[in-house]
Amino acid sequence: QVQLVESGGGSVQAGGSLRLSCTSRGSSLNDYAKGWVRQRPGKEREGISCINRSGGNAFSAASVTGRSTGSRDKAKNLVYLEMNNLRLEDTARYKCATCWYCVGKYEYADLGHGTQVIVSS
Numbered sequence: 280q281v282q283l284v285e286s287g288g289g290s291v292q293a294g295g296s297l298r299l300s301c302t303s304r305g306s307s308l309n310d311y312a313k314g315w316v317r318q319r320p321g322k323e324r325e326g327i328s329c330i331n332r333s334g335g336n337a338f339s340a341a342s343v344t345g346r347s348t349g350s351r352d353k354a355k356n357l358v359y360l361e362m363n364n365l366r367l368e369d370t371a372r373y374k375c376a377t378c379w380y381c382v383g384k385y386e387y388a389d390l391g392h393g394t395q396v397i398v399s400s
Contacts, residue, residue, distance in 0.1 A: 281303050283313075283390070283391035284303070284304060284375075285300065285394040287300045288393075288396045292365075293365060296362060296365065299394060300357055301315075307356060311332065313329075314327075316390065326385050326386075326387050329380075334350055346365075367399070373393055373394055
């Protein structure tokens with residue numbers, strides 16, 4: 280079973296940028312589409328990104344569209360989520376996951392432990 284490990288979170292001021300990274304232990308990230316979900320305080324888990332096997336952005340949630348870009352580096356076995364113009368409401372734990380499209384929406388599984396992002400004013 281794939282184990283996903285995230286990094287790159289931290290504290291940032293509103294309007295700032297972060298790049299989150301995800302790698303894997305036990306298997307390659309390149310075999311499946313990979314994406315990101317986030318858990319905001321008091322909110323349901325939200326799938327925000329799915330990056331296809333070739334590195335294209337298959338899905339970007341409306342809450343982050345225009346401010347985030349997913350990508351992958353196959354040679355380094357890494358998947359990224361770059362977020363710009365961060366807002367207070369982007370404060371969340373961000374988790375890397377396997378993603379796929381099913382019956383009108385994107386599904387996520389194999390979630391990592393996550394990396395915390397805190398946006399302050």
